[in-house]
Amino acid sequence: MSPVRSAGLAESINATLADLLEQDPRLLLLGEDIGRLGGVFRVTRGLRERFGEDRVRDSLLAESTIVGQAVGMAMSGLVPVCEIQFDGFTYPAVNQLVTQAARIGGRWNGQVSPSLVVRIPTGGGFRGVEHHSESNEALFARYPNISVACPSTGEDAEQILRYAVTLGSPVVMYEPIRLYWQRNLPARDPGPARTPTAARIVRRGTDLTIATFGAVTHEVLEAAHALSPDVDVEVVDLRWVAPLDMDTVLESVARTGRLLIVHEASKDVGIGAEIAASVAEHGFGSLRGPVRRLAPDRRVYPPADFEKDYLTVGVQEIKDEVLVMTE
Amino acid sequence: MLVARAVDEEAHRLQKQGALDLWPSCQGQEAAQVGSALAVGPAPAVFPSYREHAVALLRGVAPDELFAQWAGRTFCGWDPRRLRFFPYTLVLAAQTLHGVGYSIGQRLQGLEDFVVVYVGDGATSEGDMSEAMNLAAVESASVLFVCQNNGWAISKPAEEQMRTSVAVRARGFGIESVRVAGQDPETVFSACSRAAAHIREERAPYLVEIQVGRIQGHTTSDAQEVYRSRDDLTKTRAADPVIAYAARLSDLGVVDAAWLDAVDTEVRELCERLQKEYA
Amino acid sequence: MDMHVPGFGHGLDEALLIEWAAGVGDRVERGDVVAVVETDKASTEIVAERDGRVTTHAAAVGTILRSGDVLYQLAAD
Numbered sequence: 001m002s003p004v005r006s007a008g009l010a011e012s013i014n015a016t017l018a019d020l021l022e023q024d025p026r027l028l029l030l031g032e033d034i035g036r037l038g039g040v041f042r043v044t045r046g047l048r049e050r051f052g053e054d055r056v057r058d059s060l061l062a063e064s065t066i067v068g069q070a071v072g073m074a075m076s077g078l079v080p081v082c083e084i085q086f087d088g089f090t091y092p093a094v095n096q097l098v099t100q101a102a103r104i105g106g107r108w109n110g111q112v113s114p115s116l117v118v119r120i121p122t123g124g125g126f127r128g129v130e131h132h133s134e135s136n137e138a139l140f141a142r143y144p145n146i147s148v149a150c151p152s153t154g155e156d157a158e159q160i161l162r163y164a165v166t167l168g169s170p171v172v173m174y175e176p177i178r179l180y181w182q183r184n185l186p187a188r189d190p191g192p193a194r195t196p197t198a199a200r201i202v203r204r205g206t207d208l209t210i211a212t213f214g215a216v217t218h219e220v221l222e223a224a225h226a227l228s229p230d231v232d233v234e235v236v237d238l239r240w241v242a243p244l245d246m247d248t249v250l251e252s253v254a255r256t257g258r259l260l261i262v263h264e265a266s267k268d269v270g271i272g273a274e275i276a277a278s279v280a281e282h283g284f285g286s287l288r289g290p291v292r293r294l295a296p297d298r299r300v301y302p303p304a305d306f307e308k309d310y311l312t313v314g315v316q317e318i319k320d321e322v323l324v325m326t327e
Numbered sequence: 328m329l330v331a332r333a334v335d336e337e338a339h340r341l342q343k344q345g346a347l348d349l350w351p352s353c354q355g356q357e358a359a360q361v362g363s364a365l366a367v368g369p370a371p372a373v374f375p376s377y378r379e380h381a382v383a384l385l386r387g388v389a390p391d392e393l394f395a396q397w398a399g400r401t402f403c404g405w406d407p408r409r410l411r412f413f414p415y416t417l418v419l420a421a422q423t424l425h426g427v428g429y430s431i432g433q434r435l436q437g438l439e440d441f442v443v444v445y446v447g448d449g450a451t452s453e454g455d456m457s458e459a460m461n462l463a464a465v466e467s468a469s470v471l472f473v474c475q476n477n478g479w480a481i482s483k484p485a486e487e488q489m490r491t492s493v494a495v496r497a498r499g500f501g502i503e504s505v506r507v508a509g510q511d512p513e514t515v516f517s518a519c520s521r522a523a524a525h526i527r528e529e530r531a532p533y534l535v536e537i538q539v540g541r542i543q544g545h546t547t548s549d550a551q552e553v554y555r556s557r558d559d560l561t562k563t564r565a566a567d568p569v570i571a572y573a574a575r576l577s578d579l580g581v582v583d584a585a586w587l588d589a590v591d592t593e594v595r596e597l598c599e600r601l602q603k604e605y606a
Numbered sequence: 607m608d609m610h611v612p613g614f615g616h617g618l619d620e621a622l623l624i625e626w627a628a629g630v631g632d633r634v635e636r637g638d639v640v641a642v643v644e645t646d647k648a649s650t651e652i653v654a655e656r657d658g659r660v661t662t663h664a665a666a667v668g669t670i671l672r673s674g675d676v677l678y679q680l681a682a683d
Contacts, residue, residue, distance in 0.1 A: 008646060028435070041616065042647050054435055060465065065424060065458040072428025075413070076436065096455075099418045100425070107402040107414045126617035178617035181646040 003184045010043045010180040012154025013119075016161050017044065017081065021051045024079060027165060028055045030066055031083030031119075040085055041121055041180050063093035067118060071100050074114035079165050087122040087174070088131025094139070101170040102145040113168030117161065122150075122174040123215050123264055125311055127304035133177075134301055135214075135265035140172050141242035141274075147197075148242040149173045152217035153185070156193075156200070156239055163196035176215030186221040188235075199245040201252065205234035207326055208258040211249050211275055213238040216264045216313050223318035231326050241271045249275060250283045257288035258325055262313055267295035294321045328357040328512065329587075331381035332569045333594035334390045335543075337601050338397070342547045346605040347397045351378040352543035356475050358568035359537040361385065362515025363443070363473050367523050369411070371441040371471070372433075374426035377415040379445050386412035390597060391604045398605055419450035423459035423472070427532075430468040440469045441526060449480025451493050457500075463532035464501040471522055472497070472534040475509065477541035482554040497534035509537035510568045511575075540566050608664075609655060609678050611671045614645045619673040621645045626667065628660045628678075640678065643671060658682045 007015075020027050029044060035058040038045030048056040059066045063084055070080035084090050097118065104112050124133030141148045149164070149171060151157040157175065164171035179185075188202035202217070203224050210233055212220045217237045224233035234252050238245065253259045259279055261272035272293035279291055294313055302310050331353065338350040353360060360381035364373075373382060383393055388405040395404025396415065403414035416422035426444035434440040450456055451474060463470045474493045478485045489496070497504040503525060507518045515537055522533040540563040544551040551560070576582045614621060621643035628640045634654040641652045658680040665671055665678075 010646060060462060062458050064455055065462050068421065068424025068455060068458070069428025069431065069462060072425035073432035075425060076429045076432030076438070078432045078435070095418065096421065096424065100421050108407055109401065109403060111406070111408050126615070128616070180616070181618050181620065
């Protein structure tokens with residue numbers, strides 16, 4: 001299947017944020033350099049000019065300040081959509097997200113339902129300097145009351161954002177940096193997701209299921225297309241890693257009998273481990289072989305010259321893995 | 328102050344009985360809490376730390392509602408929205424950023440933006456406290472920071488926690504501040520009234536540091552005799568603000584024995600109700 | 607020799623050619639602006655990587671450039 005040219009992720013998110021700001025006067029954006037500059041990735045380009053500095057707020061360079069004040073703003077009835085500049089700079093905000101944003105709904109006995117969104121550019125493969133290529137979605141996936149989305153297309157990012165600002169509990173959305181301006185993407189089945197939180201089957205197949213999410217979904221699709229017709233791979237784009245749509249994964253595995261999980265974040269205690277465990281618990285009878293994971297080893301994201309060795313989730317590696325599993 | 332003291336003492340008794348799991352005492356801080364709470368009045372939202380029991384009672388939190396979270400029944404026993412007394416926050420200084428963000432959010436919506444944030448001396452070492460002061464300063468948020476400095480971060484004495492007072496530190500962020508003794512509620516009331524007037528007029532933050540004594544341990548789980556000298560504890564108890572203020576009002580003839588007896592009766596009934604509920 | 611469109615960082619590999627700053631026949635020194643382009647992020651300049659004379663433009667103003675494509679040819683001094 002030939003590649004499809006579509007709007008880049010940055011453009012889709014920009015348009016969605018503009019529309020949300022237009023529709024809901026309670027919504028505001030908060031982040032480092034998102035106003036005057038339009039964000040380091042220009043995702044919020046033009047929004048300050050259009051909606052004013054009160055609603056598109058250039059925050060201080062302090063991530064705890066961003067999320068901490070957003071919690072207070074949510075208590076006052078606003079809907080803050082925060083931007084963290086790079087995945088690796090998320091950590092100073094973790095306390096406010098985990099011990100506060102995720103818990104105030106319960107602590108207030110439901111009197112506050114913070115629809116608080118944190119957008120985080122994520123992932124590597126673009127020769128980023130230290131801390132600029134990380135993938136830490138599994139960290140937040142462990143905490144109750146934080147939903148974690150990992151869209152792989154602008155269309156999904158739009159659906160996720162529209163849902164997130166109404167959810168009433170915090171959502172962290174990971175936006176793959178290398179997709180921000182990528183317009184040529186492998187073709188995928190256009191079928192809609194059942195719900196805003198459901199996974200999406202982006203390629204139908206019969207021999208093996210690959211569950212994946214985020215930027216690497218496109219490598220998986222490319223590999224799947226390349227393997228056809230010898231091996232017919234079904235691709236599940238999870239879209240959310242917390243909560244996980246295990247129903248879609250289990251139904252797919254029931255059809256194909258084989259499961260490979262591919263993700264860019266390191267393998268140990270990762271999203272893949274959770275999926276593999278769930279399938280072992282609830283779908284063991286459908287399996288024709290062991291569940292396998294393809295993900296980088298547990299080590300620090302290396303300097304750019306070595307990232308190709310680290311990111312062991314390229315098209316070739318995915319094809320090789322599928323062939324091992326189906327031989 | 329007398330009611331807050333009685334409730335605090337009942338909490339200690341109930342904790343010793345195993346009816347409460349933990350209690351962070353406010354004994355020694357009543358004048359600071361009552362004086363500051365009365366000075367700002369009922370309009371501002373209050374972001375407490377976790378031992379602002381006298382403020383809670385003044386805001387209308389019932390004693391049994393106050394105890395509920397310490398008995399493991401809930402994370403917040405009162406109605407924070409109606410009382411504008413927000414839930415206790417146990418992660419130190421996390422609420423300081425919420426308070427500033429709330430004030431900004433209220434202002435953006437044209438609503439009451441005066442906010443009071445309570446914090447202890449220990450929590451001022453947290454990064455969030457510095458971030459909140461800076462944010463409040465640059466946003467010119469209508470936030471009154473009330474720092475009750477009881478001299479101890481559990482076992483770490485204040486002189487080992489900081490090289491300047493918290494009030495001086497606030498000025499470094501561009502926040503007007505004052506440091507007052509916290510033994511007399513009227514002193515605190517005056518200082519906080521001036522602070523509140525400043526916040527209303529300037530629409531800018533202010534910090535009041537109140538020097539208080541800590542009569543009990545950090546919480547009921549703490550053994551402060553291990554790290555505090557007998558002399559220090561004796562002096563702190565001798566400077567008890569509740570006893571001192573009651574004595575002063577008696578001497579001035581503002582209250583008489585009959586009034587004090589009536590309060591005694593009131594708190595006795597209160598404590599009996601608490602025992603019935605929790606013991 | 608062939609001079610190529612550079613990478614633009616953060617995975618950006620496309621840019622719109624806005625203007626040629628160095629015409630065919632112009633002599634450039636390393637660091638001189640050769641072309642002005644617009645990426646999805648910002649307007650930016652492509653500069654000469656070495657001294658020489660521009661002999662050919664390989665793209666027209668208004669076209670999309672891709673990193674790695676030949677942009678112009680340079681005759682070394």
